[in-house]
Amino acid sequence: MVSLLNPYKFVFATKKPEGNGKWYGVGIDIEKCIGCASCARSCKTENDVLAEPFFFRNWIEQYTITNDGQIKVSSPNGGIDGFTQPVPDDEIYKTFFVPKMCNHCAKSPCTQVCPVGASFESPEGIALVDQNYCIGCGYCVQACPYGCRYIDPRKGVVDKCTLCYHRLEKGLDPACMMACPTGARLYGDLNDKESALSLFVKENNCAVLKPQLNTESKLFYNGLSQEVH
Amino acid sequence: MNKFESLYEALANMDGYIYPNEIVLNWDLLIVMYPYVTGLVAGAFILASLNRVFDIKALRPTYEISLLTALSFMLVATMPLITHLGQPWRFYEMLITPHLTSAMAIFGFVYLWYLMVVLLLEIWFDYRYDMVMWSKQKKGFMKYFYKALTLWISDTSKESRKTDDKLGYFVTVIGIPSAFLLHGYVGFIFGSIKANPWWSTVMMPVIFLFSAMVSGIALVMFIYMVVSYLRKQKMDMKALDTIAKYLFYILILDFTLESLDQIHRIYEADESFDILQILVRGKLFFTFFIMQIGVGTLIPLATLGFLQFKKPRERIRKIIYWAMSVCVLVGIFYMRWNVVIGGQLFSKSFYGFTSYKVDLIGGTDVWLSVLWFIVPFFILAFLLWLLPPWKKHPAEH
Amino acid sequence: MPVQIRRLLIAFAIFIGIMLVLKYYLTPESWREYGPYRGYALTEIAGDEAKYVQMETCSMCHDSIAELKSQGVHETIECEICHGPGYKHADEPEHNRMEIIGDGLFCLRCHEKNMARPENIIKQIDAAEHSEGEECTTCHNPHQPWL
Numbered sequence: 001m002v003s004l005l006n007p008y009k010f011v012f013a014t015k016k017p018e019g020n021g022k023w024y025g026v027g028i029d030i031e032k033c034i035g036c037a038s039c040a041r042s043c044k045t046e047n048d049v050l051a052e053p054f055f056f057r058n059w060i061e062q063y064t065i066t067n068d069g070q071i072k073v074s075s076p077n078g079g080i081d082g083f084t085q086p087v088p089d090d091e092i093y094k095t096f097f098v099p100k101m102c103n104h105c106a107k108s109p110c111t112q113v114c115p116v117g118a119s120f121e122s123p124e125g126i127a128l129v130d131q132n133y134c135i136g137c138g139y140c141v142q143a144c145p146y147g148c149r150y151i152d153p154r155k156g157v158v159d160k161c162t163l164c165y166h167r168l169e170k171g172l173d174p175a176c177m178m179a180c181p182t183g184a185r186l187y188g189d190l191n192d193k194e195s196a197l198s199l200f201v202k203e204n205n206c207a208v209l210k211p212q213l214n215t216e217s218k219l220f221y222n223g224l225s226q227e228v229h
Numbered sequence: 230m231n232k233f234e235s236l237y238e239a240l241a242n243m244d245g246y247i248y249p250n251e252i253v254l255n256w257d258l259l260i261v262m263y264p265y266v267t268g269l270v271a272g273a274f275i276l277a278s279l280n281r282v283f284d285i286k287a288l289r290p291t292y293e294i295s296l297l298t299a300l301s302f303m304l305v306a307t308m309p310l311i312t313h314l315g316q317p318w319r320f321y322e323m324l325i326t327p328h329l330t331s332a333m334a335i336f337g338f339v340y341l342w343y344l345m346v347v348l349l350l351e352i353w354f355d356y357r358y359d360m361v362m363w364s365k366q367k368k369g370f371m372k373y374f375y376k377a378l379t380l381w382i383s384d385t386s387k388e389s390r391k392t393d394d395k396l397g398y399f400v401t402v403i404g405i406p407s408a409f410l411l412h413g414y415v416g417f418i419f420g421s422i423k424a425n426p427w428w429s430t431v432m433m434p435v436i437f438l439f440s441a442m443v444s445g446i447a448l449v450m451f452i453y454m455v456v457s458y459l460r461k462q463k464m465d466m467k468a469l470d471t472i473a474k475y476l477f478y479i480l481i482l483d484f485t486l487e488s489l490d491q492i493h494r495i496y497e498a499d500e501s502f503d504i505l506q507i508l509v510r511g512k513l514f515f516t517f518f519i520m521q522i523g524v525g526t527l528i529p530l531a532t533l534g535f536l537q538f539k540k541p542r543e544r545i546r547k548i549i550y551w552a553m554s555v556c557v558l559v560g561i562f563y564m565r566w567n568v569v570i571g572g573q574l575f576s577k578s579f580y581g582f583t584s585y586k587v588d589l590i591g592g593t594d595v596w597l598s599v600l601w602f603i604v605p606f607f608i609l610a611f612l613l614w615l616l617p618p619w620k621k622h623p624a625e626h
Numbered sequence: 627m628p629v630q631i632r633r634l635l636i637a638f639a640i641f642i643g644i645m646l647v648l649k650y651y652l653t654p655e656s657w658r659e660y661g662p663y664r665g666y667a668l669t670e671i672a673g674d675e676a677k678y679v680q681m682e683t684c685s686m687c688h689d690s691i692a693e694l695k696s697q698g699v700h701e702t703i704e705c706e707i708c709h710g711p712g713y714k715h716a717d718e719p720e721h722n723r724m725e726i727i728g729d730g731l732f733c734l735r736c737h738e739k740n741m742a743r744p745e746n747i748i749k750q751i752d753a754a755e756h757s758e759g760e761e762c763t764t765c766h767n768p769h770q771p772w773l
Contacts (some may be wrong), residue, residue: 054233112330116319118664120667133324137313166674325649
């Protein structure tokens with residue numbers, strides 16, 4: 001009876017695959033991130049993203065909380081231009097880097113609102129955009145709570161992180177995962193309880209961004225501080 | 230590239246921190262124009278239905294004008310959306326493979342339903358007898374044009390006119406919830422975005438609907454006065470007074486709903502409140518307090534309210550009605566602006582703002598928006614020539 | 627049935643018929659193969675060329691440098707982070723050369739002192755104090771920095 005009344009199956013376009021298919025997720029360890037932006041840089045190169053500072057599939061943010069409680073956030077060209085602290089070191093209470101990217105949500109609002117079905121989740125749980133079908137209405141860009149989508153001005157369609165789907169098929173790692181020098185980024189199969197990602201989520205106290213929106217984000221942060229939005 | 234120039238400028242004017250992708254405002258003036266135009270359609274239709282269904286006889290002189298106004302704007306309603314798309318030629322995909330979990334996907338069907346089943350049918354039933362008579366009177370191309378419009382029906386009997394009347398009434402009754410759906414879903418498109426706290430509220434469809442009714446009624450008042458003036462005909466003051474009365478009542482409802490939304494937001498003061506407060510007091514100060522609330526709501530409320538108690542001379546009333554309809558039209562435009570543009574000016578990180586400068590010279594969105602607002606008036610002029618309400622044959626009922 | 631309704635029904639039937647025909651012909655073939663989207667899109671997206679080839683491919687030819695790197699603290703760092711994508715070079719090594727970093731202070735991208743960088747994860751220096759603007763490679767071998 002409950003399943004008859006369950007609106008989720010209709011309202012949300014994504015669902016976890018039955019059986020033992022892969023169900024990709026991402027893990028980011030904030031305690032290991034050094035803000036070098038190799039991930040942001042390599043993503044732009046790998047995926048042919050415009051070099052201008054307005055279009056990013058992933059980026060790094062620097063959070064600086066001063067002694068008097070001010071929160072300053074910056075992301076100069078997504079982090080690619082390097083970071084400097086906005087105040088002298090002795091005024092800083094706390095500071096850290098937060099890499100951001102598509103959360104590949106299990107109940108993604110972006111796939112829910114696409115009017116033509118160009119924004120979808122692959123059977124493995126990767127949120128993708130069909131750029132040959134997208135009409136460029138921008139509804140998904142508005143619906144994403146994490147700001148990780150943009151409209152590519154060259155094509156007039158939406159572009160976003162694909163978890164380097166084209167690399168996964170060839171047995172390679174996503175560009176950002178490969179590029180991280182400290183191993184702060186990892187990805188893997190959430191269905192496989194022995195995978196590196198599953199162990200990461202198990203052994204750390206992980207959090208997701210904006211859990212109150214119930215997007216069931218599959219990007220798990222270790223060391224996420226409450227100032228991060 | 231030229232378009233990046235404005236983005237670099239926005240980057241320099243960035244206030245606080247925004248997600249890097251948020252510098253670009255994707256939903257620009259064209260998306261402000263779309264709810265404005267469909268709102269005018271829904272509002273004009275509701276005024277027509279006040280006469281037809283709720284039997285407010287004083288509004289009879291404006292019945293056809295309301296319908297034809299609604300039709301003129303309806304014919305243009307999709308154009309702001311299509312011209313805004315990144316891939317406009319793919320627009321048909323929404324009709325062929327609509328993704329049913331998306332509110333935007335029903336747009337194509339709601340639009341077609343309202344245009345064809347409600348507006349066109351109602352106008353057709355109202356004018357069918359007249360079109361048959363005109364096809365008999367005219368010669369040449371127009372004769373066949375009117376014949377085609379009547380779907381080659383030449384029945385002019387009393388029974389057929391009674392049928393027209395009954396069916397027209399039936400269509401209008403269906404039309405009222407359809408009008409609510411036509412504009413309510415636009416409000417739902419914004420109201421269902423949980424990612425954006427300025428948009429995400431249960432009140433959004435209701436607020437959109439009532440502001441649509443207000444703008445539509447004001448538009449019909451304005452057009453009726455302009456058309457009467459151009460035709461050098463005496464304006465039916467009773468009709469104008471009645472329109473103003475309903476404008477006043479619905480404006481009260483609209484103002485109440487909007488105030489309720491804001492009071493609730495201020496009282497609950499959730500995590501988004503701080504940034505939204507800065508937004509409203511800062512970047513939206515002129516468009517929100519002065520234009521939407523001041524010019525668009527308080528001045529018309531005070532003036533029209535005063536008129537309910539003491540009616541000045543006809544000449545002065547006409548000037549007041551003309552001025553107030555313009556005020557309301559402008560105010561509701563700014564309401565759409567505040568919702569659409571305002572919702573994109575602040576960052577979803579709640580840490581900063583971007584900026585939007587309307588590029589009056591080079592911006593294609595400005596020219597297209599102005600075009601899509603002006604074209605319906607030309608269509609209306611054509612329709613008034615094709616189906617003149619003042620040349621209709623007298624009704625038998 | 628009144629004549630109006632008969633004619634209107636015909637008109638609407640024609641219109642709906644046209645819509646259904648259009649829907650049949652314009653719906654993409656792979657629609658609904660896996661879900662409410664064009665299934666062929668998965669193949670299209672997967673078909674893009676991979677630009678970074680990753681360490682294993684580099685070490686197939688550059689085995690001595692790979693060996694050197696694997697003995698130092700930079701062992702987990704991908705060659706292509708510093709040298710750029712290698713797909714063209716891996717295809718035709720003679721025609722497409724990899725990038726050899728010209729900027730001597732390139733290393734500061736990671737190693738510049740910043741309070742947000744965790745001390746236990748990476749060694750950081752203040753460029754002015756540490757080397758007075760001299761190039762990092764004067765003293766450090768980038769493939770094995772402590773050599």
